[in-house]
Amino acid sequence: MENFDNLGLAPILLQNLAGLGLIKPTPIQEQGIPHIVRGRDLLGLAQTGTGKTAAFGLPMLTRIIAYGKRPAPKTVRALVLAPTRELATQIHDNLAAFAKDAPVRIQRVVGGASINAQSEKLAKGTDVLIATPGRLLDLLERRALVLSETKYLVLDEADQMLDIGFIHALRRIAKLIPAERQTMLFSATMPKLMEELAQSYLTDPVRIEAAPPGKAADRIEQGVHFTTQGDKAALLAEYLSKHVDELSIVFSRTKHGADKLANLLEKWGFSVAAIHGNKSQNQRERALAAFRAGEIKVLIATDVAARGIDIPQVAFVYNYDLPNVPDNYVHRIGRTARAGRAGTAIAFCAPAEMDELKSIEKTMGQKIPVIGGEPHAAAEVARAAQQQPKQGRKPHRGQAGQGQRPPRAEGAASKPRAAKPAPKPQAKPADGGAARPRRRRPATAAAE
DNA sequence: AAAAAAC
Known part of the structure; x- marks a missing residue:
């Protein structure tokens, strides 16, 4: 297949795709679109970055355009559910670009913004609604919309929707949608619970795997630095100093840890912003926009940004803390090496994180090359476990090392205090080095 | 056990 022309898509969409410079479909698009255009259910095993949004969006928009009727007041023709507000926004913006000048209403409803404004927008009826579950339920309870006319349901990042807190909302929402519908479910992994969910929500689905599930993209150079x-x-500062012009995402395990690290790096002179669930939606959006525009080079994030965020310029992903859910490692590093570009993922592993590292390597079915330090020996791991029980793996006072601010008392952050000097940009890396890992494979073109 | 998602 050479281009989008023969997949059965509406002409106006093809025009817009050309305008967007999208010519070649990705594998999941090429394989999935013809089935969805014909009305089949779809089970897609894929992360974002494989071209998922277009894979379901283009054929769904084609069907809606072909149907031709405008939605009745308060009805929704197609519902797309996403696990984070930022992801919902991104999907909305992509679909809106695909459907430019086409007679379809595409809207987004998420938390953190005025509900009345969203309520009013829904009154006229919507062709494609992209929503986060919580806000959608709220609007449903307020009778701001009805799902009785909904013919399409898309569950994006469905494996995250299985989490407690999401799954109940999901089931409540799904119950309101007529069974006679077309359902598309995308998930990066296929745990047992997901198989069950797929079983209950999909009818005779086409199953498509964009890449082997759980495997990191081949284009990403990975490395682990033991520290x-x-x-x-200080180690992070060293790495960042070497690539000050490139975009990096740094993942922290906790919201508090993200803030703390952001403050420290700011004092050291780095251009950073933090994004996590304790920030206002306004702050979240501003941080992401500034990062996307390259005004901010380093984004410190919790797992709110682990999935879906699509910023092609991201060259580095740092797992400052290893994720406690191994799958999230794969999602996190998938923020780099996008749109055919190269990307590097560096993980920091402290003694207390050896178990996490092992389960990540097991999940991926591959070892992460060591690029610095020495794997922590069992005795060291045991010592770490004793000093700081697994539950609260917070930096211990006695452990504050070079460059690390001593743990502050609550409120100290607001007090001005002498900034520690940033490690010199050309500082010689400690023990063997913060060297950029060697690329194991050349970057291949394609993807989005 | 943490983070996300509703006010």
């Missing part, structure tokens, strides 16, 4: 919790900040 201690106390040395992580």
Whole structure:
């Protein structure tokens, strides 16, 4: 297949795709679109970055355009559910670009913004609604919309929707949609619970795998640097200093840890912003926009940004803390090496994180090359476990190392205090080095 | 056990 022309898509969409410079379909698009155009259910095993949004969006929009009727007041023709507000926004913006000048209403409803404004927008009826579950339920309870006319349901990042707190909302929402519908479910992994969900929500689905599930993209150079919790900040600063012009995402395990690290790096002179669930939606959007525009080079994030965020310029992903859910490692590093570009993922591993590292390597079915430090020996791991029980793996006072601010008392952050000097940009890396890992494979073109 | 998602 050479281009989008023969997949059965509406002419106006093809025109817009050309305008967007999208010529070649990705594998999941090429395989999935013809089936969805014909009305089949779809089970897609894929992360974002494989071209998922277009894979379901283009054929769904084609069907809606072909149907031709405008939606009745408060009805929704197609519902797309996403696990984070930012992802919902991104999907909305993509679909709106695909459907430019086409007679379809595409809207987004998410938390953190005025509900009345969203309520009013829904009154006229919507062709494609992209929503986060919580806000959608709220609007449903307020009778701001009805799902009785809904013919399409898309569950994006469905494996995250299985989490407690999401799954109940999901089931409540799904119950309101007529069974006679077309359902598309996308998931990066296929745990048992997901198989069950797929079984109950899909009818005779086409199953498509964009890449082997759970496997990191081949284009991403990966490396693990063994260090201690106390040395992580200085080590990160060293790495960042070497690539000050490139975009990096740094993942922290906790919201508090993300803020703390952001403050420290800011004092050291780095251009950073933090994004996590305790920030206002306005702050979240501003941080992401500034990062996307390259005004901010380093984004410190919790797992709110682990999935879906599509910023092609991201060259580095740092797992400052290893994720406690192994799958999230794969999602996190998938923020780089996008749109055919190269990308590097570097993980910091403290003694207390050896278990996490092992389960990540097991999940991926591959070892992460060591690029610095020495794997922590069992004795060291045991010592770490004793000093800081697994539950609260917070930096211990006695462990604050070079470059790490001593743990502050609550409120100290607001007090001005002498900034520690940033490690010199050309500082010689400690023990063997913060060297960029060697690329194991050349970057291949394609993808989005 | 943490983070996300509703006010």
